[in-house]
Amino acid sequence: MFRSAARFSSVLKNKGYKSNILLKGKECLSVLPSRNVSEDSKSFGLNLFRGQNHVDQVFPFPDVLDEEHKESLQILVDHTAKFFEEQNNSDKNDALETVEPETMQGLKELGAFGLQVPHEHHGVGLTNTQYARLVEIVGAHDLGVGIVLGAHQSIGFKGILLFGDDKQKAKYLPKLASGETMAAFCLTEPASGSDASSIKTRARLSSDGKHYILNGGKIWISNGGLAEIFTVFAKTEVKDEKTGDMKDKVTAFIVERSFGGVTNGAPEKKMGIKCSNTAEVHFEDVKIPVENVLGGIGGGFKVAMNILNNGRFGMVAALAGTMRYSIDKAVDHAAHRLQFGKKIYEFGAIQEKLAEMAIRHYVTESMAYMISGNMDAGFKDFQIEAAIGKIYASESAWYCADEAIQIMGGMQYASGSLKEVQKALQNPIGNLNVVMDTGTRMMKRRMGISTGVSFESVVHNDLATSGKQAAKSIELFGGTVETLLMKYKKSIIDEQMLLNRVADAAIDIYGMVSVLSRASRSLTNNVPSAQTESHMCQVFCEEASIRVERNLETAKSGAAYKRYKKMSDISNHVIQAGGIVQDHPLGF
Template sequence: MFRSVARISSALKQNKLQNHLFQKWSECAVVTQTRNVSEESKSFGLNLFRGQAHGEQVFPFPEVLNEEQRDNLQMFADQTAKFFEEQNDALKNDLLETVEPETMEGLKALGAFGLQVPVELDGLGLTNTQYARLVEIVGAHDLGVGIVLGAHQSIGFKGILLFGNDEQKQKYLPKLAAGENIAAFCLTEPASGSDAGSIKTRAVLSDDGKHYILNGSKIWISNGGLAEIFTVFAQTPVTDKNGDTKDKVTAFIVERSYGGVTNGAPEKKMGIKCSNTAEVYFEDVKIPVENVLGGEGGGFKVAMNILNNGRFGMVAALAGTMRYCVHKAVDHAGSRVQFGKSIHTFGTIQEKIAQMAIRHYVAESMAYMISANMDQGFKDFQIEAAIGKIYASEGAWYCADEAIQILGGMGFMRDCGIERVMRDLRIFRIFEGTNDILRLFVALTGIQYAGKHLKDVQKALKNPIGNIGTVVGFAGKMAKRKLGASTGVDLHNDSNVNPELQDAAKKASKAIEHFGGTIDQLLIKYGKNIMHEQMVLNRVAEAAIDIYGMVCVLSRASRSLSTNVASASTESAMCQTFCEEASVRVETNLNIAVSDRNMKTFRTLSTISDEVIKHGGCVQEHPLGF
């Protein structure tokens, strides 16, 4: 056996292609600094990039609420739904471009401003899954109000919950939970959007060492004109252990009462009009040193954790919006008669409604998978949360668009309500990480994780006898991929997958294996330069999104079939249809990612873009010669 291992090791070392692979994987270990992840993660999303179906997070579909938590949630959910149905007027909020004072007071009475603040600090103390359910209800009724609440607690004071010390929590959270103080998250600047490291706002320690002096401005801040408490990110000079001083981002808790904090007029926006969005200015603001969050120079980590922890709520809220859109479309399709028939009998309408329902099912499954994983204590969920935000925001846009199409002229009218929803939805593909950047985040974070594993294999080859398992496992997997054989991903034989869904599970297994092999090929080809191939990375991310969606619905539909819920047969049909269509998309995107022909197309697209930029717009002359 030792001779066999030695031959494998020798062959691998002598093969130029394999040497190139190991070199490229080593280079790729530092391909991205988006987030450090544990060496051996339980994340399904991360392990997907190694071609593995790590099922602990996803199978069986997680159940995380005990009986008391369910009862409490039902009570809160009923109260929230009743409030939005009877007291909140979304169309009026949109027209007035503000949330009326009595509505704000009603939300405060509900406890809606402190959903996840611990009970001992005057909040409701909800779990992530309970929170997801309540924001789902809000998302089904009024996304503008949802932004007021979300900007306050999902990101505004989330940093205090995650990184605050006991004194900071005791001082700020009770009033924030009561809605007595409103919070805002201040990261974006005129020259700093997705690139958080390029911010210009600056804080310098005072001569007596008791305060930081903050100067700068932030734009497009939700609750910017309402907030009393701000989580602000600023550059600060930080001296390391070697005595070198460099600027690093630091997070601060800033009170408007400190003085020097002002804001501009509310922005005029396409949607979410009732939420306050304003520019915020900081002029010589004195911040006590005890108001640093997460340590000096730790601001980037704070910001990324806040955003990663908040995205699951957005997925749940948008699932609520999708449910509303489906309801509006179905209500109209069931009553509208054309050519002597109800329009819901027409194949074109049936396809639209079915696809809307499937997209909602996938988004909803993702939302409660992610929130449950967080409640279960899993540490790595950043890829899954990013995938959920991308899928739900684009799925909700699809549902709103198709609902308007089904309603026809009525859908275009203001009083119908859907046109407001569509305007509100457009921002969700932009803020808290644009979908374009999040696709790169998904791809590069996963590739970084896969790169660390291959680096371990490289080390193992230096002592193949002492690392026999690693060497043989790697060699076997590479050989199987080369021959087109299975590498061991076998969801269809997982006891957690219902037998009725075996074919769908086989498609998911094949997609996972294809995905892992594609990542290997891309690193052989590009190494660390893969970070510059954004058109390729977009296809990788698209495939990852579809695969995660496949696994989420396989898990959920299996549970429904096993427990024989009333909707089990329809859930099974939606799961199988999604997996069928997603598997085709995965294969297409992965083949495009490694295709030289498509790389030529990507280069041509870059050239066209350069020419259009150079001309300041469209290049060609008008057909009439003008």
């Protein structure tokens, strides 16, 4: 990531590497298959939905970089990490709601705006795997900057890389790679998201056949207020070769702000990633030269889907970096924070959080480099895998960030709900005596006979089934508590991973009783919303009863207990390592 590919090449030469490492232009891009593939897809994800098990794409784990490529990439990794640690101020970017000018200039000098642009067009020419490794670093430091960079190259001008002709590439890519001009991807409209067929923006051919006249608007466009180059999708009339009829089809266009008629709204106010510019973009009678059609007239849907499919893996890698950073911070705090005479990582509730965070990161990281490796190996179909990776990474990054906050921000070693469960079991032997004094209650439970819990007399008839679900949940809860008390006695207080499940079950049961009571009142009083309330109650009780049964069975399960012990071991290893335990998939 340097000011130019030539500067990058000279640095590698000083390190003893060949000048063409990573700079092979089209050969290194690897976003389209470089070899013929059979009509039978190798995609594991696609075949999964066909009921077939094709493992060629997932076994063995991709290893697409030789040692020389890895060593040269290490140089880029070191420079990128140093830049974000020493020059980028994420807090200031967030406060200013824009990337600082000095940071933008530094990114341009690093070559960060043209990571996958071929050398012949003044880019760095990285493969997908190499690109993933660098955006992982960005994701660990500043996701706002990551959006600025990603919206520019992962989707903004990716269409030119994938579908542009030689003239289009020669005209646009050099300035885009240097960061002199910024790019944006314009697909989303108020009535359509990634459903390109639903867009309303239109482009009509001028009477002289030299231009398309574009009118319409796009929303939520990342870099929308900064970009000079836009990949825009619009409906155009296309003649059906079979029938001769004119039909509307989506076409992709390369649009310059300098064409005139291109305006943008004010930056959107966002809850996060504030330094990335997000704005509406409007097109009014924009004259687009016919040579700026991208991917052929009517080929816009294919262009859009390929751009999105080729860009998603970058988000997976970036969020793997975010998760790694969150785990590092949480581990550092847990290893030093004292509560009740112990380091908080010694408590089961914290161990479970750290272990789950580490596991989710491991899965995300594995997905990121599985997908990028498949792309670099020339596999044609990876869209399902990329979509799965994006979803899993997004949800897991939220989970890790939230859990890190819980570990670092809490003053207690257990959550509030778990503390109350512990209080309820402060005297397990005494409580067990109370349980045993009830005579035949435990025996009835063991024999599957109801202990008498029923809501028949208090819930509305329409909610009878939900009432039975709640009653069953309460009986299961009582039986589980009895079992745990008998098995662990006083040591139950230390089994926090088990008690977490008991706490979750108690929360669900109380929720069931609460909605049963309220919905019954609404049904009895025949209020206007009674039927909707009844449906909400029924759905919640059905789903909650499933969760209660699952959590309580887990709390009693010997196999689950062994799993918790493994999670405790994982947590301890993460603490000892000061963060992530495993080596990076690329070895550094």
